[in-house]
Amino acid sequence: MSDAIIYTYSVIDVPTAEFVGKTPYAVALVEREDGSRVLTRILNYTTVTKLEIGMRVLESGQDEKGNLLYSIP
Structure with missing residues (x-):
């Protein structure tokens, strides 16, 4: 991860x-450590969550179709 x-x-x-x-x-759209970018869902997003460009997220696994998923730490 x-x-x-x-x-x-x-x-x-x-x-x-x-x-x-x-x-x-x-x-x-997140930029990974290797510079690649992937489109993902943010798993633990709620209406009180404040997302910001440049915010760090963590790879959290894959969905049933094999797409990478990320979460706010």
Whole structure:
């Protein structure tokens, strides 16, 4: 597992069918330690969470499709 920083993000309030009942949720483009960037969901985002560009996040595993997931430490 590795650290990354939030490069940009968006909070989703209107879900696609796959995420009905899971809003709001945050997706972010994060920059990993090796300089690569990946689009990810921020697992522990809540409406009281303050996301910021440059914020450190931690790799937290993968979803059922194999996509990397990150969390706020």
